[in-house]
Each structure stands twice: as structure tokens, then as C-alpha cells.
Amino acid sequence: xxxxxxxxxxxxxxxxxxxxxxxxxxxxxxxxxxxxxxxxxxxxxxxxxxxxxxxxxxxxxxxxxxxxxxxxxxxxxxxxxxxxxxxxxxxxxxxxxxxxxxxxxxxxxxxxxxxxxxxxxxxxxxxxxxxxxxxxxxxxxxxxxxxxxxxxxxxxxxxxxxxxxxxxxxxxxxxxxxxx
Numbered sequence: 001x002x003x004x005x006x007x008x009x010x011x012x013x014x015x016x017x018x019x020x021x022x023x024x025x026x027x028x029x030x031x032x033x034x035x036x037x038x039x040x041x042x043x044x045x046x047x048x049x050x051x052x053x054x055x056x057x058x059x060x061x062x063x064x065x066x067x068x069x070x071x072x073x074x075x076x077x078x079x080x081x082x083x084x085x086x087x088x089x090x091x092x093x094x095x096x097x098x099x100x101x102x103x104x105x106x107x108x109x110x111x112x113x114x115x116x117x118x119x120x121x122x123x124x125x126x127x128x129x130x131x132x133x134x135x136x137x138x139x140x141x142x143x144x145x146x147x148x149x150x151x152x153x154x155x156x157x158x159x160x161x162x163x164x165x166x167x168x169x170x171x172x173x174x175x176x177x178x179x180x
Contacts, residue, residue: 001080004109005070007087008033009062010166011111012159015039017086019047026050026073028066031057033155059172060091067095074104084109089166121148121160122169130179137175140164 004022006014009030019025020043029036031054052069054061070083077083082105085092092108099106124147125133134140141157150156164170171178 001078002082002084003073003077004084004086005066005073007062007066007085007089008036008155009158010087010089010162012155012162013037013039015041016111017109019043020045022047022084023081024048024050024073026052026069028062028069029053030062030158031055032158035155037155063089063091066092070095070099070106074099074102077104079103082106086111088163121164125164125169125179133177133179135177137161137172137177140170140177 001023002021003024004017004019004026006017006025006027008014008027011017014027014037016039018041025047027036027049029051033053052065054065066085066087070085073083083099084107085096086109088110096106096108121144124143134143141161144157144160145151145153148156148160150160165172168180171180
């Protein structure tokens with residue numbers, strides 16, 4: 001038996017995940033993610049889905065909530081249940097190691113994103129001198145929306161934004177964006 005803990009803020013879409021292999025799916029949405037993109041896949045049987053919609057937008061807020069629910073469900077789930085943390089965020093590695101030392105089978109599942117789209121965004125930013133790149137979070141989000149043709153799709157915009165942070169191409173300090 002497997003349970004999934006999905007960092008939707010980080011992966012942005014469920015199309016590359018087969019939810020039918022999980023007995024329970026705990027889906028974490030950021031405060032700026034009003035919609036869930038399930039992709040085109042159709043499921044033959046119901047999915048036990050727990051939706052955790054965050055209210056506040058603070059750094060690592062979703063990660064803290066996911067960690068809380070991992071601990072909560074670790075006490076509730078039978079010992080034979082495996083936990084899959086579905087996220088491209090490497091910050092979960094120490095927590096996964098800790099859960100394993102306490103006897104629970106737990107692993108991270110990363111979701112591949114389209115490299116061509118990612119490289120298109122990176123080249124649109126790096127082809128400009130640093131002083132001409134968006135300096136504020138809101139400006140960078142607008143840049144992403146325009147260059148990636150995802151205007152109005154907050155989930156996709158946040159996913160691309162998170163990829164820039166996770167790849168250490170940018171650092172965010174308040175509303176300021178710093179290019180590394």
C-alpha cells in the first residue's frame with residue numbers, strides 16, 4: 001500500500017502522476033493556486049483525496065504543512081504503508097531519511113518537467129543583462145506569464161517560478177528577485 005504526499009506548488013500539474021497506484025493522496029496547494037490540473041488521464045475507480053489548501057503565502061509554508069501531515073499520518077497509517085513524497089524540491093531529503101530511521105518506508109518521487117520549456121524561460125532571462133531583468137517578484141511572474149504563454153494560469157506561473165528558485169538561478173528576498 002502506498003500513500004502520496006504531493007507538493008503541487010512545486011510540480012504544478014498532476015498529468016505525469018498515476019494517482020491510481022495510491023490508496024490515499026494528500027495534495028498540498030499553495031495559497032495562490034485556486035485550481036488543480038489533473039491532465040487528461042481518466043481513472044476507473046475513486047481516489048481517496050485529502051486536499052490541503054494553504055491560506056498564507058510565506059516562504060516554505062507548504063513544506064512545513066507537508067511535514068506536519070507526514071508526521072500526523074505516520075502515526076495513523078498501518079506499518080506496511082509506504083509514503084511517497086512527490087516533489088522536485090530537494091529539501092525533503094533529511095526528513096525522508098529521518099522517517100526511514102523510524103521504520104516507515106518513505107521515498108521521494110520527482111516529476112520531470114519539459115526541458116525545452118525550462119530552457120526557453122532561462123534563455124529569455126539570461127540573454128538580458130542582469131540590470132534589465134525583472135527585479136520584483138510580480139515583474140518576474142509577469143515575465144514568465146508572457147514568455148511561457150501561461151497568462152492567467154497561476155499554477156503554471158508558480159511552477160516555473162519555483163523551478164528558477166530550486167535550480168538556484170534566483171533568490172527571493174521579500175518582493176525582490178536576486179539573480180545568482
